[in-house]
Amino acid sequence: MAKKGRVFSGARPTGRQHLGNYLGAIRNYVALQDEYDCVYCIVDIHALTTVETTENLKQNTYEMTLDWLAAGIRPEETIVFVQSHVPQVMELHTYLSMVTQFGKLTDLPTFKEKVRQQPDNVNYGLLGYPVLMTADIVLYKSDVVPVGIDQAPHLEFAREIVRSFNFRYKTKVLIEPQVKHTEVLKVIGIDGKEKMSKSLDNHIELAATPAETEKRVMQMVTDPARIRRMDPGNPDICNVFSMHKLFSSADEITMVDRDCRTAALGCVDCKKLLARNLNKHLEPFRTRRAELASRSGYVEHVLNDGAKRACVIAEKTIEEVREAIQLP
Ligand code: SF4
Secondary structure, X not given: OOOOOEEEEEEOOOOOOEHHHXXXXXXXXXXXXXXXXXXXXXXXXXXXXXXXXXXXXXXXXXXXXXXXXXXXXXXXXXXXXXXXXXXXXXXXXXXXXXXXOHHHHHHOHHHHHHHHHOOOOOOHHHHOHHHHHHHHHHHOOOOEEEEOHXXXXXXXXXXXXXXXXXXXXXXXXXXXXXXXXXXXXXXXXXXXXXXXXXXXXXOOEOOOOHHHHHHHHHOOOOOOOOOOXXXXXXXXXOHHHHHXXXXXXXXXXXXXXXXXXXXXXXXXXXXXXXXXXXXXXXXXXXXXXXXXXXXXXXXXXXXHHHHHHHHHHHHHXXXXXXXXHOOO
């Protein structure tokens, strides 16, 4: 079947992925491959704007790539690569920065948020983050970028930068990417409060062992009003029940919904059932991950091959860009 165009998406090298990453992004990445030519980039340069130490960058990149591949990203058709392996992006970033107004960058809510988060490290790269992001997208002539509703303004800004460039140099060489709205599931961590994240240590890793997974599930915060075993619970406000809805059968979901409310089901048994279903769901992923990890040099090969294929597209674009600017 002919594909509809090219999709680009980037993600920071955060190491082993967790359920939140999977439900929020990776499964979309996998599904998009059926309709689009996909370019998935591990944005290590972006990571430098916020990381304090780089000693884990390589390992984190390896682990994340392994998770993507085990989850179903097909490197024979999809380009999977590391941002810094295609240096043309730095050059394009510089050109795009000349058509981006400083005031617009400082006004962006995401920049202001970062300034609040890391007041001692408000670096130049942090300010230019949206410009580098635009360079990532347009370097690969991407037609479509999958984003959740809350990220749509970022892409609108990228489109603005593209329009400024094309207007300034009277060209059509850069393509304005279109937004593809995707349903980004927000997964709450085992603390029952915050979005699942590694830094908050409220996550469940995809590659964890069955025993580790069960341990994390047993730590999940439930309906806080259900203090004793005989107290009826409210599944509507319980994160364990939210997870059942994702990983348990229809009959089990109905049973939990009913028996929690009458206290016929206790939280320990409810969590054990969830852990069992979660482990069953993750078993094929873990088997595949172990198999890929046992192939010596496989992940490195995928990333090298991805960079080569990405470089071919990038070089063509950057030549067109230099010509449009009329560089001597
Ligand atoms: S029985 Fe299950 S759904 Fe009900 S409060 Fe306990 S863990 Fe949550």
